[in-house]
Amino acid sequence: MTTVPSPCINWCDINPENGYCRGCYRTLTEIAEWSDMTNPEKLEVWTQLSIRKPQAPL
Incomplete structure (x- = not known):
């Protein structure tokens, strides 16, 4: 069974x-x-990421 990969890109900084x-x-x-x-x-988290990313301020 293949595991779902982490979306981590090694840029860890939590937006307050x-x-x-x-x-x-x-x-x-x-x-x-x-x-x-x-x-x-994990797949559900990935789905949420696609919703969050465009809305997240830099």
Whole structure:
């Protein structure tokens, strides 16, 4: 079984305005729990990232 890859791009900086990492757009909770998530949970996070990214201020 193939695991869903992490969206991490090694630019870890949490935006205090929205709580999303400026590199991957995950929350601290999502980052911390990534390795314990199931593939469907990881895919759901990926879906959320595509929604968050265009809306996240730099």
